[in-house]
Amino acid sequence: MAIRINNVQLDINEDISLLKAKAAKKLRIKEASISDLKIIKESIDARKKNSIKFNYCIDICCENEKNLVYKLKDKDIRFEEEGYKEEIQFGSKKLAHRPVVIGLGPAGLFSALLLAKNGYRPIVFERGEDVDNRTKTVEKFWTTGELNTESNVQFGEGGAGAFSDGKLTTRIKDTRCDLVLEALVKAGAPEEIIYMGKPHVGTDILKTVVKNIREEIKALGGEIHFSSKLEKVIAKNGKVNSIIVNSNEIPCSQLILAIGHSSRDTYEMLNGIGMFMEPKPFAIGVRVEHPQDLINRNQYGEYANHPRLKAAEYRLTHTAESTKRPVYSFCMCPGGVVVGAASEENRLVVNGMSYHARDNKNANSALVVGVGPEDFEGNSPLSAMNFQRHYEELAYKVGGGNYKAPVQKISDFMEDRITKKLDSVIPTVTPGYEFKDLRECLPSYVVQSLKEGLDNFDRKIKGFGASGEGIMIGIETRTSAPVRITRNENLESISIGGVYPTGEGAGFAGGIVSAAVDGLKVAENIIKEYSPII
Template structure:
């Protein structure tokens, strides 16, 4: 057990050493009785831009926890006995074949890690390349337009998040989150992610982290195979019997499907195999770029550029009663860049990415509008996916081909005018861009909702709808367009032994939540089966 101390506040120029003084005063003990003090959470309070403070939650081990908490008599001081229990008691049912994990995004990576550490020696198959080779392939695509449909920004070791900001913010409350952060740190992520209010790793560091986790999986007896695509699931009497990977049949009775939100051909295959899935809402829109300095000044005022402050972020939402749509910022990348994120030929989609330092000139974020089954054509479970494809094809054509992005300045977009020259912001999208009207590759209701949202956001961040801010089209991969239905045991309701997991299955929305879902699925297998070598 430990003592948890909340609401220890420092001014922006206070030295961190003052934390121990403030804790000692709150606990009514001497500083000498505080040998070890652990930061659990650090958040920035910038509600008043002229008075910026840091708020800390801390943890202290002490031999007299109960006495100290009682004597402090403070609502911000309590005993914390919450512990993540990594060990899950194995079940007794014999396992005929090694469990198989399809996909090495967060869900697949952490499912495989837990299975491996628990003695289950999983087989992991990833259609894309290992992260180093994948990086070279992606960079070649960005510079030449040469797309590898099997290994790209969406597919490969680390999943789509490996070429994004590596944000670890999550709104879910789950004991597994601490385990995930701990494992990321062990694998090379900065220790600060354990306590930062809005933690992120960054693409540059995340690549090393996923490699180290992969090697842990192998060290514990797992196998990891790249450039290995799931082509078919063989089943009999409602249960998984085997899978086909690269033309080879592999016996399998416990199959974790962690394919990510862009594995459209795999969705199509599962649909043909009778796997029950349904349409799911998501959001589409554009990337918007501003000078990072504009965001910093709006968030931090006179303290913008202070050495204690990181590049400022924002999260904006607006509901249009007129259009019955939500408009919101998504995957905001401070000091980042906009990247080409296509996974299919002749279809254009963009995403945002930041390195750990977040020190690029521009800030970017998706600004997206909710869409759902009422907007899709037909009743097919894959109608939302076809909706994405349709507008990605339009964006490709409007941009001029070869993954050149259509670009429009915000001021011109609001006035339905084609842009002819840049203002204060230079687009960071490397394959190139052409000035086009974005309304030509988006539904009318999305265009109208974006206009309303931009005007509203400008009231919250002055300059958000500045004439020279840049809009880059289009963003469509905010989340999976389907949900693969599963039961209370996290198995597919149509196929025993198949466990849909993570964002691609429709059960997560980010790195941490997807990793949590992967752990849950792995735990269910562990609870039911004993390891193969027992």
């Protein structure tokens, strides 16, 4: 049993090796008495710009632990809470067929990994390419504007998260999060993600990580097939009976649907066979780019370039008075780039991406406005998806085609004028950009909400809004899935038994870690009901 100590602080110029001495002082024991120390969480306290501190939660082992905790009666000192324990209880039913996983993003990857570890030999079908070939395909799109609708920023090994910042921050309170982070570290992610307050991997490292997990799944008896698209789910007596993949019918009795938030043709197929789903609120807006140095100076003051500090982040929220809609930053990428993220022809969408070093000149973030069922036309379960498509088509036309993004300086956007020339911030967006009026590809209430939000954010970060040199890039629409595929208490579709919708694409997650955790949950439900394959 270990002792957990919260609020152990280091000044910005104090070395991390001093943690043991700080812990000993807090426990009123000699430093030599501590036999082991593990960092559980590290965060930065930058509320006082002239006195930035690192705050730690640590676990230590020493003699007389129980007596120490009871004697000190300090709210920051307690016994370690139990973490996630992988206690598998196998079901007794016999599987008619090997379980099938559709999609190799975080939800599919981790559901397949857990099944493979426990002897269920899953078969995975991913419509996109393996991460190495996918990278070549994506880079060709960014260079030439030649889009592959089956393998792109949205589809392929690693899912949409493979071409993002690789952020691992999550708001869910689930002990499975620890299991996910540990698996990522085992597969090659930096060990610091275990304890960092806002961990991220970076797209460069994440590609290797997902490849290593894929190889582990295969080594444990799983199969993985790329360029393999789910075309139909066939049900019999209310349960899945088989699936069609690349025109081939495959027997299937347990189907995990980890399709991602952009598989629109798959949503249409599922809706066509009567799978119950409903439109889900999401957000739409733009990407903004600012000098990373502006963000660093705002967050860290005189310590902006201190070697202990990495590129600074921000999180901004506001409720527009005129529209009563939330306006907020999302998926902020310090030291990153903006990339074309289209998955359908003649429809344009952008996203943000960072490499692990986060050392590029610009910071970028989505700046988005909440939209809901009242904004969508018709009563179709796919009305939110069609809303996305409509504005992506407008953005493609406004940009002039070939997936060039419309760009406008924030100061010009606020004054309803087209940008003529740039200042210091040069757009990083690929495959390219054109100076255009973003009002032409966004709903009027989104435009008004963004203007009010930018006014507010400029007061929080001077130079963020019209007073600075930031730019806006259109458009951002893939903040989350536009549908939720309803499921029961066993995490199965309420329409077709044996089908387990999971992750972002099913509307039950919002990021890499939460999607991976949801994938683990559906795999656990299969394990609880069925016995392993011999």
